[in-house]
Amino acid sequence: MQEQSALATHDPGSLVVGVDVGGTKIAAGVVDAQGQVHGRVQLPTTASQPEETLNTIIAAITSAIQTAGVSFAAIRGVGLGIPGKVDVEQGISLLAVNLGWRDVSVKSHLETALGLPCNVENDVNAAAMGEYLYGVGQGTSNLVYLILGTGVAARIMIAGQIYRGSNGLAGEIGHAQFAVDGPQCRCGGKGCLEALAAGPALAQRAQETVRSGAPSSLRAVLAQHPKLTAEQVCEAARQGDQLARQIITAAGQHVAHAIYLLALTYDPQVIVLGGGLAQVEILMETIQTDVARKAEQSPIFREIYHKQLVRLTGLKQDAGILGAAALIAAHDRCRQ
């Protein structure tokens, strides 16, 4: 899939390429100084050998540059957002389960092949940097990015840098216990925020409640599918299903509590919500209402809280490309 777009002539080194490497697709695009994406290219991920996937990434980058109608000389560098654990200094993907990668030297491989500087980062970290540089965090000096999807995690940006902590685990609030004796979490803990509010948790909760006999339109859905999905629960809630609404509202209250804790810990200018679940209106409404209520009840939180504190990501379909591009662009901005 390719997209043509007009791009005026650019000074050498004024553009960056952002690459979003996912388990099913690789998306690349050329990003200008204004955060506009040109020459979007999307290729399916070949999940056989790491070498093949790296070649697909090179093909996507080359094709994006050609489609944007610019020369290699105009490109300052390539940023890549990769799922899983990443050694940022060395540019190595330590472990990316859905790519089948372990200890893959992404940076050196691509730099040799392309002759361009490459920066590699975990995709959630890249998304946080994308919000800071191009999204609703633009113009702020600190922000918290909270991803709500198949997992729940926060990323903290201070003065344009990701705060990683001494073990690289800063922001792992998804694995803080929010309910004693709550549901089992995939991390091995119990009652983690992620086990209460992530997509699979909503699906699991709905499935158990329907199976226990609670009335819901999801009963008919479950009759046709072996398992419910978070999308099905969200759709039922949109259609007015009371059970689905209750489950999403309960998740929203837990997320609101996490936001309250993050705000009191980091005092950020903005907390940006991303990930698939952030697009669910009922969840966002619950979060906003609950956070506002906490501000009424807590005098200290009231000093931090303002109506624009919690915001939905503005980057939508280009979030992955822009986040990856920010790895080069933000780096350069910090050096200026």
Ligand SMILES: [Zn+2]
């Ligand atoms: Zn956990």
